[in-house]
Amino acid sequence: MYLAYGWPQSIPLDPDDSDRVVLLRVLGRLLLAVCPASLHLWSAAQHRVRLARFDRSPESLAAHGQNAHAVWSPDAKTIAVLVSPPAPTVLSARALRVQQATHNVCVRCVQTSSFYLHIYKVQLSGKPLIVGGKQLPGLRLASISLIITEKVPLANGVAITSNFVCDSKSMLLGLSNGHVQVVSWNAEFSDSFRLGCSVCSSEKPTAVVDALVFDPPSLRENSNARPAPCCTGNASIVHVELSVKLRLLVALYSGCHIALCTVGKKGLKQPGGLRVERWLSTDDAMCTSVASEQQILAVGCSRGVVELYDLAENTRHVRTISLYDWGYSVEDTGPVACISWTPDNCAFAVGWKFRGLTVWSVSGCRLMCTVRQTGSNSSSSPMVKPSALKFEPLMGGTSHIQWDDNGYKLFAVEESLSERVLAFSFAKCCLNRGLSGTTYSQQVLYGEDRILLVQPDDADELKILHLNVPVSYISQNWPVLHVVASNDGMYLAVAGSHGLVLYDLRNKRWRFFGDVTQEQKIQCKGLLWLGKIVIVCNFVESSNTYELLFFPRYHLDYSSLLYRKPLLGRPVVMDVFQDYILVTYSPFDVHIFHVMISGELSPTSNPVLQEQLSTVRELSIMSPKSPPVSMRFIPEQNGGGVLKRDTNASSDLLSQQPSRCLILRTNGELSVLDMDDGHEHALTNSVELFWVTCSQLEEKGSLIKEVSWLDYGHRGMQVWYPSHGANPFKQEDFLQLDPELEFDREVYPLGLVPNVGVVVGVSQRMSFSTAEFPCFEPSPQAQTILHCLLRHLLQRDKVEEALRLANLSAEKPHFSHCLEWLLFTVFDADISRPSASKNQVSQKVDSPKKSLLEKTCDLLRNFPEYMDVVVSVARKTDGRHWADLFAAAGRSTEMFEECFQQRWYRTAACYILVIAKLEGPAVSQYCALRLLQATLDESLYELAGELVRFLLRSGRDFENATSDSEKLSPRFLGYFLFRSPYKRQSSDLKSNSMKELSPHIASVMNILESHASYLMSGKELSKLVAFVKGTQFDLVEYLQRERLGSARLENFASALELIGQKLQMDTLQSRLDAEFLLAHMCSVKFKEWIVVLATLLRRSEVLVDLFRYDLRLWKAYSITLQSHDVFREYLDLLSILEEQLSSVSDLTLQNGPLL
DSSP states (O other), X not given: OEEEOBOOEEXXXXXXXXXXXXXXXXXXXXXXXXXXXXXXXXXXXXXXXXXXXXXXXXXXXXXXXXXXXXXXXXXXXXXXXXXXXXXXXXXXXXXXXXXXXXXSOSSOOEEOSOOEEEEEEEEEEEEEEEETTEEEEEXXXXXXXXXXXXXXXXXXXXXXXXXXXXXXXXXXXXXXXXXXXXXXXXXXXXXXXXXXXXXXXXXXXXXXXXXXXXOOHHHHXXXXXXXXXXXXXXXXXXXXXXXXXXXXEEEEETTSEEEXXXXXXXXXXXXXXXXXXXXXXXXXXXXXXXXXXXXXEEEEETTSOEEEEEGGGTTEEEEEEOSGGGTOOHHHHOXXXXXXXXXXXXXXXXXXXXXXXXXXXXXXXXXXXXXXXOOTTOSSOOOOOGGGXXXXXXXXXXXXXXXXXXXXXXXXXXXTEEEEEEXXXXXXXXXXXXXXXXXXXXXXXXXXXXXXXXXXXXXXXXXXXXXXXXXXXXXXXXXXXXXXXXXXXXXXXXXXXXXXXXXXXXXXXXXXXXXXHHXXXXXXXXXXXXXXXXXXXXXXXTTTEEEEEEEETTOOSGGGOOEEEEOSSOEEEEXXXXXXXXXXXXXXXXXXXXXXXXXXXXXXXXXXXXSSOEEEEEEEOOOSXXXXXXXXXXXXXXXXXXXXXXXXXXXXXXXXXXXXXXXXXXXXXXXXXXXXXXXXEEEESSEEEEEEOGGGTTSXXXXXTTOOEEEEETTEEEEEEEOOSSSSEEEXXXXXXXXXXXXXXXXXXXXXXXXXXXXXXXXXXXXXXXXXXXXXXXXXXXXXXXXXXXXXXHHTTOHHHHHHHHHHHTTSTTHHHHHHHHHHHHHHHHXXXXXXXXXXXXXXXXOOOOOHHHHHHHXXXXXXXXXXXXXXXXXXXXXXXXXXXXXXXXXXXXXXXXXXXXXXXXXXXXXXXXXXXXXXXXXXXXXXXXXXXXXXXXXXXXXXXXXXXXXXXXXXHXXXXXXXXXXXXXXXXXXXXXXXXXXXXXXXXXXXXXXXXXXXXXXXXXXXXXXXXXXXXXXXXXXXXXXHHHHTOOHHHHHHHTTTTTTOOSOHHHHHHHHHHHHOTTSHHHHHHHHHHHHHHHXXXXXXXXXXXXXHHTOHHHHHHHHTTOHHHHHHHHHHHHHOGGGGGGHHHHHHHXXXXXXXXXXXXXXXXXX
């Protein structure tokens, strides 16, 4: 698939202050932009260089007018430009938008009776292009010259209202009277004619029969059979699209009818071969685009959406693509202006009239978007700040989009800024299609000159690493065409237009062909890895044949070539598994080869393949289905689910080779082919890619042994498990059973990592800086599938296998999360069953078979995460179903006791709610009080505060109860995590001074006061502060009551020394704790503590305010600090105090107790 990376590049056009570009087209390695007064030819290859430019003279513009429409011949040698007269009647942009909104007109319409057709010749010179003293490969200067000027013969009142389409012989355009005009490349005009349908030819009534009208489901309720434009003649043709491969012409009429016409074998030049076969009726079609490979018609609408239709199935509506789910409506983006499919038809780009550009996969995954995203699923359209306008590409809308021939660049022209073309760089995912293999050892994307590797960083977060292909290779062989990683993940094989290079991932070194002439002999069409051998599918241009070349990875040279295997024709699909190679020719001829290697594959030995690859199987299948794009071996498994190994070299090859393979066709159909009898079993459809996972069993620590394969399409991820019953294929949809596994519609899966058990996906991110445009960054994401695999094993009663798999994963990231999702999905499915089926199950008391929920709990008991997982699932589900959960998981009080004994106090606290629900409030209160005492002993004051709030509020409920029975059983459910305001808590704790405390509050008060006395007696002041803050304990009331008790200081000197050691005043937190205590001591006028804490904090203003009224206390304080060597650090404080106190002339002597 296609992911954008890097900053967009800008290609200047200088269109003479024009407000639009007439044509933007890429052919081969050339980019053509036609402006109203000029033509620009640029290189679309590795280097963006202007190769030619043609400017029309002022005289020509005055005589014939500006360029209005243009088309480029398929051989890139001829350009046809339709020129409008000097004073055309052109709809303004504002008027155009209004009429588009009311469906009166669909494209710009130039109404005039005098058109001219200019034919230009494009000629590439033999002179190479030299930049910076170096010759750029493949680049030649070009010239554009006008060779023909011809007036267009049109009847009075008839205008040209559509774009051009062409084949190698002729061009076609639509007229305002509903006719089409065919023109040769020599500017020879034939008579215009109307596209006719079967209704016209049979002279039936003008209404189109229902069988010929197809509407999308979203419009079907408002659709009616309307007269066809070819029958009424009152509609103009506003857009045409041609698919040469499908021999299909699509014509869009101003009434939003779409005609699907067949094209004769002689192409457009044979008017009699053009005939309407089907009508597609819509209410707001604006443009169309055909995917010839996928046989899909994309229709852009004025509602801002794209409707997809399957041409192979009678124009069946497939799906609707839009930005609605991202918070953008048609008011933000405007109608669809243009659509462009990628070369392989796997994705398409959509440009909107008013704002933005987006790239989608066929399944509806958003791969790239220039519109800034402010939040998903927003109820209103995200607003655009004026400061963000300069940072969003195509903010003024998109008028033209075009992919290059390899899909690495997407060229776009902004509607309101047409003096430049923006080029977006794209990297492609390895979709394991065609002639290149795949591997699970590395997740790889590749761009035109680089490899993008998905690798974990030091924190085990997935990141994208850009690996640039060496300039010495890519400069001569641009672009990168194939990238395949070896099965052991140590090497990458990279092929460009010629030759190939290898990259050693471990040593970070590149390996090249030593002889450049040998490199240029190879035109790689596909790559496979066979162990340590890289297999190249080479096209021999001189003989127009194909062959397989076998090179050892330690040496790229023809002298080390192990074998050369000629092929019968052009292969369409290849695959390899162990020693077997699958090659499929068109239309559907399957050949399987067996490779035998003698000798060791090392530079010191002389390994050779057998004299010829033995062909062990040939199949020729006649099928009306669409051609295959991917085929993968399905390794054979025995009854225990283990792959059959080649343990005996003399055994029959037919009994060892894979006898089945998985087939993905161009229309998305996934099927299994039995190569023994040629029978094909269809599995599912609408699949974009798949992974055969059971072939990875030989990898150590694989977590996917019980999975046959996974696929991805518009349904999301699907996993297939092997079955040995009557139905050999079981399908399980991740979206239905595992909502957590649903990838966002902006995350596209890259592949599978078997040893971790995760699916790796990638999405687009944008980073903004001072640059004009943002930088597009592919962002990898991982999604685990472990809980799906465990559930499947438990469903099949493979408990031991599930335990082994879980043990393999125990050290993996997010293991606890996987266990939680396993239990949650199983429990959710259990409680979602109808009540009738539950009753039937409950009646089978004698059945010894355990339920899936019980088996899941038995599995989870083997891991220390079990207690936390069970209570986490309970908190995510309705309390009405807790009895069912803990009937399988165990009694809640026993699980609480286990957590309590293991000192898992936070997990134990979560069980209190469950105990209150299942065992009663009295039991939960007892457990909460035990846990409160334990958390205080462990100094877990935040958790203790949660328990205090729970118990106090439960106590208030007890007081408010209306019956004695309720008083004995207060309800505690729902208050554990409720945080009450401090004042209300304090009033509860102060209630002993007003009235007798209730037993509930008294028990909490006793525990808290006992712990406060323990901390105060031991002078654990930092813990005391944390205790007060965490539990909201009323320290002021406690100090007033314990002034002569646990809070009393017997001796100033010893107290100052001890408290100084306990607080460690050199840290900021200790000073903050001391300030907290000093404030409370001042509030109760606790003089002894004030002197100690103010001294430690060196708060001279507090000490002066205290001593100025008690000189006796000051003298005792001064003598104490001067008489102890340990207090020398306070002598400077003493001097400050003496100076401040001496300035007081008149002090009131107070007799106070001496310290």
